[in-house]
Amino acid sequence: MSPNSAPTVLVVLDRIGAPLRSTDQQLLALAHTVAGSPESVHVLTAADADTTRNALDGLHLGSVFCADTDSNAHDAAVPAEQLADLIEHAARQTGATVLLASDAGEVSDALARVAVRLEAGLITHAVGVDAAEAGISVQKSVLAGAYTTRCAAESTVCITVKPNVVAVPETGLPAGTTPKPQPVEVPVSGPRVTVIERSPVESTGRPALTEAAAVVAGGRGLNGDFSLVEQLADALGAAVGASRAAVDAGWTEHAAQVGQTGATVSPQLYVALGISGALQHRAGMQTAQTIVAINKDPDAPIFEIADLGIVGNVTSVVPDLVQRCEKARQ
Numbered sequence: 178m179s180p181n182s183a184p185t186v187l188v189v190l191d192r193i194g195a196p197l198r199s200t201d202q203q204l205l206a207l208a209h210t211v212a213g214s215p216e217s218v219h220v221l222t223a224a225d226a227d228t229t230r231n232a233l234d235g236l237h238l239g240s241v242f243c244a245d246t247d248s249n250a251h252d253a254a255v256p257a258e259q260l261a262d263l264i265e266h267a268a269r270q271t272g273a274t275v276l277l278a279s280d281a282g283e284v285s286d287a288l289a290r291v292a293v294r295l296e297a298g299l300i301t302h303a304v305g306v307d308a309a310e311a312g313i314s315v316q317k318s319v320l321a322g323a324y325t326t327r328c329a330a331e332s333t334v335c336i337t338v339k340p341n342v343v344a345v346p347e348t349g350l351p352a353g354t355t356p357k358p359q360p361v362e363v364p365v366s367g368p369r370v371t372v373i374e375r376s377p378v379e380s381t382g383r384p385a386l387t388e389a390a391a392v393v394a395g396g397r398g399l400n401g402d403f404s405l406v407e408q409l410a411d412a413l414g415a416a417v418g419a420s421r422a423a424v425d426a427g428w429t430e431h432a433a434q435v436g437q438t439g440a441t442v443s444p445q446l447y448v449a450l451g452i453s454g455a456l457q458h459r460a461g462m463q464t465a466q467t468i469v470a471i472n473k474d475p476d477a478p479i480f481e482i483a484d485l486g487i488v489g490n491v492t493s494v495v496p497d498l499v500q501r502c503e504k505a506r507q
């Protein structure tokens with residue numbers, strides 16, 4: 178990609194559905210900001226044509242590609258190895274110089290493969306993407322959130338973007354007549370990867386931790402009573418997270434752990450209840466836009482990064498907070 182030329186952007190949406198998830202809207206909003214015009218924003222989905230048409234209906238886009246699921250009836254979901262073939266096809270057809278995908282599981286695996294095939298750069302865990310005259314520049318949060326780095330892309334670049342780091346404009350995404358999805362043949366699974374079973378995770382009714390706009394997390398200070406975390410999460414429409422101490426104590430499942438050896442989250446709001454703020458915990462949440470901490474120790478390190486801190490006992494502060502949130506929602 179030469180500096181000064183407006184980028185052509187391909188957005189990869191692997192688990193699309195109607196209505197569009199907020200993280201998918203964020204990627205599209207980012208693509209429109211980075212590209213010169215709506216015609217320079219192209220989308221590839223791993224879904225069939227009907228699902229794709231419904232999900233993207235009314236959006237102004239250059240072209241839309243989807244999976245020709247009839248070409249491989251073995252598996253409704255497309256594994257990374259095959260997804261890489263679809264992405265490569267759409268990238269070559271559109272001449273995309275910037276490929277954007279969410280920072281999650283199989284799609285980032287697929288994008289890494291595509292970067293090799295296209296001899297493109299690969300930047301993962303982006304917290305910001307800017308299109309300047311000199312070219313694309315990408316921000317990353319590194320060393321447990323202590324530094325933000327900026328990387329410049331000199332060629333075609335594949336970028337995975339963390340959820341909730343981009344705001345969708347209040348006016349919504351550019352509207353227009355959505356191009357008809359062009360089905361791309363899904364190759365039959367190669368010998369290296371075969372998906373033999375998929376078991377859906379039982380839904381809690383709460384948003385997924387890594388995609389949620391708000392997270393309420395509990396630590397050792399909860400003293401075993403995680404219901405306080407759940408009540409506040411439900412009052413805020415938030416996901417439930419936890420420190421490793423709370424997970425190790427068996428108060429909640431490992432999937433809820435936030436930090437260096439758990440999930441990385443970057444919600445708009447992160448509420449830490451009875452969490453000290455150890456470096457390994459911060460590594461997973463420091464990029465949250467607003468951090469609220471409730472801790473009875475005024476010297477707890479979490480207050481160093483909190484935007485709002487309440488020094489107090491969770492057992493008295495949280496029920497009051499839940500009541501106020503519920504009242505505010507009525």
Ligand SMILES: Cc1cc2nc3c(=O)[nH]c(=O)nc-3n(C[C@H](O)[C@H](O)[C@H](O)COP(=O)(O)OP(=O)(O)OC[C@H]3O[C@@H](n4cnc5c(N)ncnc54)[C@H](O)[C@@H]3O)c2cc1C
Binds near residue numbers: 396456457
């Ligand atoms: C290699 C490695 C990887 C790690 N990975 C992770 C990771 O991914 N995620 C992670 O979280 N940790 C991780 N850890 C552990 C980390 O170092 C801390 O031990 C852990 O985060 C502490 O959890 P905590 O804040 O819940 O507990 P503590 O550090 O014990 O803090 C509890 C806090 O609760 C407060 N408190 C107590 N009672 C109350 C009350 N009634 N009301 C209000 N506040 C109260 C206390 O003042 C204290 O600040 C890792 C450690 C290592 C070595």
